Amino acid sequence: MSSSSLTCGKLASWTIAAVLLQILGLSLFVIGFFPVKPTLPGFSGPESYRAPTCDPVLDAEERDLSSEKLRTLYKELSKVPPSYGRLVLMVIDGLPAEFVLGRGDKPPTKAMMEAMPYTQSLLSSGKARGYYAKAAPPTVTMPRLKAMVSGAIGGFLDVAFNFNTQVLLDDNLLDQFKRIGWELVMHGDETWIKLFPRIFTRQDGVSSFYVKDIVEVDFNVSRHLDVELAAEDWNLLILHYLGLDHVGHIGGRHSTLMPAKLKEMDDVIKMIHMGSTVHHQNPDASTLLVVVSDHGMTNGGNHGGSSYEETDSLALFIGSGVESLEFSMNAHKAVHQVDIAPTLALLFGVPIPKNNIGVLLRGMFDTLTDEQRLRALQLNSWQLLRLLQAHLPNFLCGDVTCISGEDNLQTDQSISSMKENLCYLYSRAVSAHNAWLLRQISGLTSNDADDLGYAIDSYYDFLGNASEWLSHRATDKPINLLLSGIVIMLISCVLLLNTVLKLFKEVYITEGKYCSQPKEISQVWQVDEAFVLIGLVIHALSLGASSMVEEEQYTWHFLTSTLYLLFLLTTIRSLFKTAASDFMKMKKPEENLTLHLAVSNDESSYTTNNRSLPWTKLQENHQLYPVLVVLIFGRILRGWHQGGINWVHLPDISKLLVQAGSFSIKALQIFSLLNFMLVGSFAFSLVRSRTHFVHIVRTSYFMSGCLVLLHIINSQTHNIGPTDSSATSVAQLFYICAGSAVLLTVLVVAMLFLGMAGHFGLGNSNSLATIDVAGAFIVLEL
Incomplete structure (x- = not known):
């Protein structure tokens, strides 16, 4: 060896x-x-009420302070008096804001308005303020709750933590409330208990994943209302209702059970609002009812992605200080879900959480004086400045100013960088605030309303831009790391491929095992495997575009259909070659002198074997039929579900089956199962061996089919939603049945193509919203 x-x-x-x-x-x-x-x-402390600096500040005055003294200190430093003394936070899991506020300029549908008459009366009379609180993806419960109480945006890693919630260690409203001596009570989703395991005075958690339960899961919350509303020993009451979200998972957004569940939630809102806690005589103990939803839901009732339906969450404020007829006449404002955290913090006299990126909700501080409103915006700006300094070192340190002088307040400057832009916006807001204070001290009130409005708008300009930049910063990916990882993995693949090629050359070429058949090797790589290689490269390149990832099913359907068309073409070509070879063999006897005798013998032989010819032809063409079956049923599976993101609303076979009713679905299931068993019988008839093992496998096969048939007959198909998986199982049986015969004679990669096409064809996608948790629990019917 060399x-x-x-x-x-x-x-x-x-x-x-x-x-x-x-x-x-x-x-x-x-x-x-x-x-x-x-x-x-x-955690935020007294330092949050002072202007930020570049040096760390240690609050020695906060140490060893009792809850009462700390509350008093916050009130003195804040200069924004608490507007309420008690908070009822009602979380309706999965409630889209569209059900309560409508969509855009359109009001809610008549059915939705009739389902929540009391809530609609509060909105129409100006006794409640509603906001479209856009949720950031991933739209699952745990990260959305963290966003509402901390004002911070999590990452997609929180999707995994949603199924195994960990303790929240970051600064948040609940810990801030506990530090000033509040008593907290929670009833509902046990996710709160996992996030805050030792903070509640009383608690009663229910499972958030038992989606088959739409009654008891809410009854276990409402049964505490009478006692809790009459109690005086709590300051924060959390009520987390899961039933509406479970209705969506089972029956979809437009389930027939949805109006009844909305009416139940409306009755709870009415009960709390009309209770003694809302109309308490003591102003310091006045109660604010906040009705929020953690996320929306798709038409199928799922969530997790970033579509409008999934991020459409609600924030509804009901209390003595939110009445405003002027607000009710305007369109409901679109805000972000993280804006709830700073708003509640200043309404109840606690510091804004350190990592909050939210902005104070417009209209929630209108009952305060002008000076207090500007002070609240100033505190929100200082908190965001501290967070900006963590991302942008030396931002606004020392005496750095971006603009100077009052003459520059109304000018628009060309900003070259985000850092300079934020600096400019903040300096403009500070200058406008100082100018308004100067006019108040000097007694100049001629343009007081205009100056106040300009100062408020300047603060919101800075807060909006800073919040948007921090939001993108929290979700942006470092491109350098991503590209470095991809390049290194590509180098690894090239190195491994080179090793395999050298090994192939060493074993097959050098030792001459296939030297006698170079033509056959080239033919194998000429069509089928060349397309497989090119197809995999095309698919890998397509993953670089987000739109191709969202609609990946079209790539797999194309690759599968094209590959099996090539198989069909190859099989037909092989059959023609076989027929031509047989014809040439029949021509040779004509050259003999006994031509007529040979022909007569052939005719007699043809007549003798004529009866066995169809079965012989069937055995010769056995490779052709499975390919045709795969192509036919692959096209059926392609139209079974309109998957992906953009065209999921279009009609498909599964939607037609749901409209046809449960009887049609069950009939199609039985028909497909019988066909599956028939094909299996045909496959067993081709097995020449008659051993005991074959008989055992055949018996097990038919017993399993009978058990499945019995399950289909006895099962009840609930016709309450478009996501019933029983209908899609028919196409799955078709595909498995057709593909199994082909996979014996094709490359292993064809199995990958079939599997991925079947995966997406059955309604799955790369969106988190297609994760169906309805089957996460199996219960026994007693």
Whole structure:
């Protein structure tokens, strides 16, 4: 063997190097895809009421203070008096804001308005303020609750934590309330207990994943209302209702059960609003009712993605200080869900959480004096400045100013960078605030309303831009890490492919095992495998575009259909070659002198074997039929579900089956199962062996089919939603049945194409909203 031959040492070295590079590249990619953003540690304290500096501030005055003294200190430093003394936070899981506020300029549908008459009366009379509180993806419960109480945006890693919630250690409203001596009570989703395990005085948690329950899960919350509304020992009452979200998971957004569940929630709102806690005689103990939803839902009732239907959440404020007829005449404002945290913090006299990126809700502080309203905006700006300094070192440190002089207040300047832009907006807001204070001190009130409006607008300009930048900063990915990881993984793949090619050359070419058949090898790689290689490369490149990822099912349907068309073409070509070869063999006897005798013998032989010819032809063409079956049923599966993101609303077979009713679905299930068993019988008839093992497998096959048939007959198909998985199982049986015969004679990659096309064809997608948790629990019917 020559020195250039592949040795075991070289093979091991190259393989280990390729694997290590793959691990390194994957690690860099994961770190870049789930980046750790800078956050401020600890909890906000008295320092949040002072202007930010670049030096760390230690609040010695906060140490060893009792809850009562700390509350008094916050009130003195804040200069924004608490507007309420008690808070009822009612979370209606999965409630779209469209059900209560309508969509855009259109009011809610007549059915939705009739389902919540009391809530609609509060909105129409100006006794409640409603906001479209847009939720940030991922739209699942745990990260949305964290956003509402901390004002921070999590990442997609929170999707995994949603199924195993960990303790929230970041600064948040509940811990701030506990620090000033509040008593907290929670009834509802046990996610709150997992986030705050030792903070509630009383608690009663219910499972958030038992989606089949739409009655008891809410009754276990409402049964505490009479006692809690009459009690005086709490300051914060959290009520988290899960029933509406469960109705969506079972029956979809337009389920027939939805109006009844909305009416139940409307009765709860009425009960709380009309209770003694809302109309308490003591102003310091007045109660604010906040009705929020953590996310919306798609037409199928699922959530998790970033579509409008999934991010359309509600924020509804009901209390003594929110009445405003002027507000009710205008369109409901679109805000962000994180804006709830700073608003509640200043309404109840606690510092804004350190990592909050939210902005004070417009209209919620109209009952305060002008000076107090500007002070509230100033505190919100200072809190965002501290967070900006964590992301932008030396931002507004020392005596740095971006503009100077009052003459520059009304000018628009061309800003070259975001840092300079934020600096400019903040300096303009501070200058406008100082100018208004100066006019108040000097007694100049001629343009007081205009100056106040300009100062408020300037603050909101800065707050909006800073919040938007911090929001993008929290979700942006470091491109350098992602590209480095991808490049390293590509190098690893090239190295491993080179190793495989050298090994192939060493084993097959050098030793001459296939030297006698070079033509056959070239023919194998000429069509089928060449397309597979090109198709996989095309699919890998398509993943670089987000739109192609959202509609990945079209790529797999194209690859599968094209590959099996090539198989069909190859099979037909092979049949023609076989027929031509047989014809040439029949022509040779004509050259003999006994031509007529040979022909007569052939005719007699043809007559003798004529009866067995159809079965012979069937056996010869056995490769053609499975390919045709796969192509036909693959097209059926392609139209079974309109998957993806953009065209999911279009009609498809599954929607037609749901409209046809449960009887049609059950009939199609039985028909497909019988066909499946018939094909299995045909496959067993082709097995020549008659051993005991074959008989056992055949018996097990038919017993399993009978059990499935019995389950279909006895099961009750609930016709309450478009996501019933029983209908889609028919196409799955078709695909498995048709594909199993083909996979015996094709490349292994064809199995991947079939599997991925079937996966997306059955309604799955790359959106989190297609994760169906309805089957997460299995219960026994007693």
